[in-house]
Amino acid sequence: MLSAIRPALILLALLTAVTGVVYPLLVTGIATVLFPDKAHGSLVVASSGPVGSELVGQNFTRPGDFWSRPSAVHYDASSSGASNMGPLNEGLHEAVAARIAALQAADPEAELPVPADLVLASGSGLDPHISPEAARYQARRVAQARRLPRAEVLMLIEAHTEGRTLGILGEPRVNVLRLNRALEGLRSSP
Structure with missing residues (x-):
């Protein structure tokens, strides 16, 4: 019986070492060499140090900043997830109404309809992008x-609007952190 179990245990140990140690180290090494920024979290660094990641949304609340898509997990990258509220859930209706009211209070003279991605959270709660329509909706308030x-x-x-991936996948989008960083580079009053 031991002679039958021994090859299985050896194979288990070998496959565990290859798939659990060697392969991840190899892929990480290749990624670090070929794509160093992406392999280390796509951090955005200012003179004062890291200010965020291009891959994770942030909660911008100042009137002079573009605001991100709402997050059910408060932009916590360690606990990605959605609210799991369906379209008939009263809590979702209340949350959307509160978000619309906050947007309208921030810019009472807004001429455009409120885009859905400014009032509905993404599936991950970490989406760093908004639609170009959502950015244009906020342009008046920011300006x-x-x-x-x-x-x-x-x-x-327009300069920060990214097209579809490979020209066919997804929708055009704007990275909110990049856009707000670009705003910092423009002249502005205190």
């Missing part, structure tokens, strides 16, 4: 808060 011409803010949005 007023920063005392910038609205046309300049709209041009900045």
Whole structure:
């Protein structure tokens, strides 16, 4: 009986070492050499140090910043997830109504309809992107808060709009952290 179990245990140990140690180290090493920024979290670094990741959304709340998509997990990358509220859930209706009210209070003269991605959380709760429509919806508020011409803010949005991946996958999107960092580079009043 031991002679039958011994090869299975040896194979188990060998496969565990290859798939659990060697392969992950090899892939990590290759990624670190070929894509060092992405392999280390796509961190965005300012003169004061890291300010975030291009891959994880953040809670921007200042009127002069573009706001991210809502998050059911408060942008906590260690606990990605959704609220799991369905379209008939009263809690979802209340949350959406509160988010619409907050957006309208921040810019009472907004002319565009409120985009869905500014009031509905993403499936992961970590989405760093918003739609170009959501960015344009916020352009008026951001321009007023920063005392910038609205046309300049709209041009900045267009410059930071990413197209579909490989030209066919997904939708055009704007990385909120990158856009807010670009705003910091523009002239603004205190």
